Amino acid sequence: MPNQGRKIIIAASVLSALFATSLSAEEGPTPEQQAVTATENRQAVFKLLAVNIGPIVGMARGAPFDAAVAERNARRIAVLATMIPERFAAMDTRAFAVETEALPVIWENPDDFAAKAAALAEAALTFADTAAGGDQAATLGGLRNLGGSCGNCHDSYRVDDE
């Protein structure tokens, strides 16, 4: 199908232009630059996890309960959680002076690290299913379990900054 092939080539060139920054890895950034990008990309996952759990924590602290937002954000957290091991597997940055709270032990225990991310995804889906029922006490009561999934991983794999 030559037409299909042509379409693919056009799509690739359109996207190369659109995502010049993200694709520049193919044009030879230094390993140091690659490490900074890899670090920023994985931190992007955690920023969005925080942004999405924020309103749920807010509800537990007295903001008006919104079951739809609680469910939506928890489902987003489940999706974001799948990106955690992937972003760390993308590049082992232990040899680089990047600004990070990620402990080197992450790359020594990729299976346990991935299992903890999978547990977060599962806890987020459980939370979302409860929120879908619309019961405020049941939903927010489940926050401890969801937060525990975050904490389990932070305890082992994040710099203890407290």
Added chain:
Amino acid sequence: MPNQGRKIIIAASVLSALFATSLSAEEGPTPEQQAVTATENRQAVFKLLAVNIGPIVGMARGAPFDAAVAERNARRIAVLATMIPERFAAMDTRAFAVETEALPVIWENPDDFAAKAAALAEAALTFADTAAGGDQAATLGGLRNLGGSCGNCHDSYRVDDE
């Protein structure tokens, strides 16, 4: 249910500790600091969009076709797209000297901006559904449409850096 209430309080305090950074907005960062955080959080969405479209573009450029990855990443893009208008609505940073490629006109046209993000989400779901069928030519042929949804918004709302 006092026990339920107690659980909620524990959950909130656990999460306050876990997400000290994200919750510090309540403890009084300056407007400038808030603008930087808001900018970083919205850029996190675009970093993850790029990270997820990257492998699809790679397939169009000759990397081995993986329908499951194409579908998974497109579904992630659909989820991430819903966060775009939300992250820009979170704070109008026009008055601050933040490092950004976002054009000020975004905050003058929130409805059109949101519509373009919704179109991206829809295009990503269409792409994912095609990928689920497993047909390489059909899937990658759809990249032009998906990339077009990115470009439609970049044309109007992002600094033209080419």
